Amino acid sequence: SFLGFFMSSIPLSNVLGAASSHQGVALSPALVRLLAVGAGLTVAALYYAQPMLGVLGAQLGVGPQTLGFVPMLTQLGYALGILLTAPLGDRCDRRTLVLVKCGWLVAALAGAALAPSIGWLLLASFAIGLAATAAQDIVPAAATLAPEARRGQAVGAVMTGLLLGILLSRVVSGFAAEHLGWRSTFGLAAVSVALVALALARGLPHVPPTTTLGYGALLASLGSLWRRHPSVRQAALAQGALAVGFSAIWSTLAMWLHGAPFHMGSAAAGAFGIAGAAGALAAPWFGRLADRHGPHRSALAGACLALAGYAVTGLVGGLPQGVQVAALALAVIVFDLGFQGALVSHQSLVYSADPSARSRLNALLFVVMFGGMASGAVLAGMLFARWGWNAVVGLAVASALVAVGLRLGRGGSAGTAGTMQRP
Secondary structure (H helix, E strand, O other): OHHHHHHHOOOOOOOOOOOOEEOOEEOOHHHHHHHHHHHHHHHHOOOOOHHHHHHHHHHHOOOHHHHOHHHHHHHHHHHHHHHHHHHHHHOOOHHHHHHHHHHHHHHHHHHHHOOOOHHHHHHHHHHHHHHHHHHHHHHHHHHHHOOHHHHHHHHHHHHHHHHHHHHHHHHHHHHHHHHHOHHHHHHHHHHHHHHHHHHHHHHOOOOOOOOOOOHHHHHHHHHHHHHHOHHHHHHHHHHHHHHHHHHHHHHHHHHHHHOOOOOOOHHHHHHHHHHHHHHHHHOOHHHHHHHHHOHHHHHHHHHHHHHHHHHHHHHHHHOOHHHHHHHHHHHHHHHHHHHHHHHHHHHHHHHHHOHHHHHHHHHHHHHHHHHHHHHHHHHHHHHHHHHOHHHHHHHHHHHHHHHHHHHHOOHHHHHHHOOOOOO
């Protein structure tokens, strides 16, 4: 697979040294790669539909406004899944949790492949979002199994797999939809998750729970953590604002390219995910930038890059036809780099707020972020149907301006934030 090829090129021999153990189980480079591929393939399920929306609309007989609910319900399901199930990672065996969700995800993807109507597809999309939260259990599992001295590097390697899964999923689904059909794309996705689940069942060790708090108490603690840590609120809201524009662009890009003046198929539209992958691979530089200059400054830099990238997408239509595609690819690289870089920086801020509650703080960040993505998808569908691409770009630019404003409003915290260590 694309993801396996990319991850095989990442040197992990220095990430964990020879071996580390968690109750006698070695966290080898091979296991880190397996976790990275597992995180990437499960989170990829959220994005397979986006390059296929033009094909879906034609075959199911629905317009852009209705199609906008496919990515919206997927992202909403993911946000709710994180909120309701991510805290379970602190009190349940993560291996069991991951495998149960993978089984659920296989069933949901198969349901999408067999959906007889748009209504069934919308229901399957919501179920896919709920189950794809397995990715958010895999990353903390890597953090728990890694030795303390190498924990950040191990988590970074797994997060690279997750980010590549997000972006390369569009390439794969666009190509598969054009040559095999959208139903086959969902079917192949179900097979890929089933295979990685079998590998995880063999390779992922049991991870004992770290708390005996009941489920209700875990959920209740999310509210108190939100109130107690203003830096977490600010980071989550800024990332959520960026996510509105990020999702708006990606959820309508295929429909825009499908029409005049481009007339591109789903494979060509999905190929822009390769440009996004270049941005994702560069995003870890923001981790070093956060360590050196503070996560506030690196998050602000990411928000500014995203703003610039969003703005350029609105200028593409006025450029000479020969350079439009190249300019759009450059814009995708820039705003993907900015978005992912801001996410790395905001995670650094969130993790430093309360080391004893990192899983729940991470859940808060991602709930707000994917809530923003769900909002961006449905708003973009409405705007695109009524006013076209420039209205979508306007939404993205406005969302990035909100994020920049939120970051500028926390300028005085830069000095202290920079002294925090990333986990």
